[in-house]
Amino acid sequence: EVxxxxxxxxxxxxxxxxxxxxxxxxxxxxxxxxxxxxxAPGKGLEGVSYISSSGSTINYADSVKGRFTISRxxxxxxxxxxxxxxxxxxTAVYYCARVGxxxxxxxxxxxxxxxxxxx
Amino acid sequence: xxxxxxxxxxxxxxxxxxxxxxxxxxxxVSSSNYLAWYQQKPGQxxxxxxxxxxxxxxxxxxxxxxxxxxxxxxxxxxRLEPEDFAVYYCQQYASAxxxxxxxxxxxxx
Numbered sequence: 001e002v003x004x005x006x007x008x009x010x011x012x013x014x015x016x017x018x019x020x021x022x023x024x025x026x027x028x029x030x031x032x033x034x035x036x037x038x039x040a041p042g043k044g045l046e047g048v049s050y051i052s053s054s055g056s057t058i059n060y061a062d063s064v065k066g067r068f069t070i071s072r073x074x075x076x077x078x079x080x081x082x083x084x085x086x087x088x089x090x091t092a093v094y095y096c097a098r099v100g101x102x103x104x105x106x107x108x109x110x111x112x113x114x115x116x117x118x119x
Numbered sequence: 120x121x122x123x124x125x126x127x128x129x130x131x132x133x134x135x136x137x138x139x140x141x142x143x144x145x146x147x148v149s150s151s152n153y154l155a156w157y158q159q160k161p162g163q164x165x166x167x168x169x170x171x172x173x174x175x176x177x178x179x180x181x182x183x184x185x186x187x188x189x190x191x192x193x194x195x196x197x198r199l200e201p202e203d204f205a206v207y208y209c210q211q212y213a214s215a216x217x218x219x220x221x222x223x224x225x226x227x228x
Contacts, residue, residue, distance in 0.1 A: 045157075045165065045208055045219040061216055095164055102171060104212035105155035109164040 002026035002108065004096045009113030016086050016117070022079040022096030022110055030074035033099035035106060036081050038092035038115075048094070049081065050104075064090075086117045121146055121211050125220035131228040138196040140223045142209035147189045153213040156185055156194050159222075160205045168207070169194065201227075 008020040020036070036048040049060045049070040058070055069082040079096055093114050097106035122145040132138055148154050152172035157165035167176040169185035172192055182197040196203055204227050209220040 044221045045210070047217045047219075059215060100167070100170060103151075103153055103155075104217055105153075105167065105170045105210060106157075106165075107167045107170075107176065109166065111164055 004098065004108060004110035006094065006096050006110045006113040009094065009115045011116045011118065012086055013119050014087060014117055017082070017084045018086065018115060020081040020083065020094055020096075020113060020115070022081075024077045024079065024096075024098075027098075027108075029077040033104075034072065034079045035097045035099055035104075036070065036079075037095045037097050037106065037109075038090075039095070039112075040089075040092045043092075046092075050099070051079070083115070086115075088117050091115060091117050120216055121148065121214060121218055123209050123211055123218055123220035125207075125209060125223045127223060128221070129224045129226060131226050132199055133228045134199050134201055136199050138194075138199055138203070138225055140194040140207055140225070142187075142192040142194070142220050144190040144192075144211055148211045148213035151213075152188055152192075153211060154185075154187070154192050155210045155212065157208045157210065158203075158205050159208065165208060196225075199225075 005023045012018050035050045038048050051058050051070045067085045071080045093112040095112045096110040098108035100107040124143045126141045154172045156169040158168045159165040173185045184195050186193050206222045206224050208222045
């Protein structure tokens with residue numbers, strides 16, 4: 001089955017760190033660009049970070065630049081998001097999403113993992 | 120950054136009716152119409168519905184259609200079924216950063 005499964009979310013205090021993982025299966029992970037997208041409770045969608053298939057090209061939303069680091073391990077079919085210096089406004093469901101073959105849209109999404117930043 | 124504005128915020132219709140959702144971009148999303156639509160049901164991840172402004176994704180019936188160009192795009196559901204009531208988001212991928220509209224909630228009247 002073609003799927004993405006996120007893990008690593010939870011409750012963390014402001015200023016803390018968390019590492020999210022996304023396990024891919026059912027497709028050739030190393031051939032696809034990937035993205036993290038987040039959704040604050042009751043709010044819309046926000047692109048967080050992008051990584052090319054080889055990992056050589058990376059970009060971040062301004063809201064997380066300097067605090068979050070995206071990476072991937074193609075041998076393990078896994079995508080990661082290291083989140084440091086977390087703030088209350090980072091509270092959201094974080095989705096792992098596969099970039100489509102014909103552009104930077106998202107043709108496959110995981111179910112998401114909830115990150116709550118609160119004291 | 121390209122800002123996407125969706126209207127209306129909420130659309131109340133009955134099964135069998137036609138739904139028309141709008142997405143307007145603050146600048147052109149290019150001649151290749153780099154515009155996608157997603158459907159999101161409560162407690163679920165978004166699901167790709169339309170890409171390239173008018174190409175329907177796998178698994179969606181032909182009652183869903185996308186149209187438009189440059190800055191004005193429309194998602195049309197020709198005849199609403201009970202399972203179509205959800206939140207719909209548009210997204211542009213013409214230029215970084217990719218951005219989403221704020222969503223249109225389609226609710227049963």
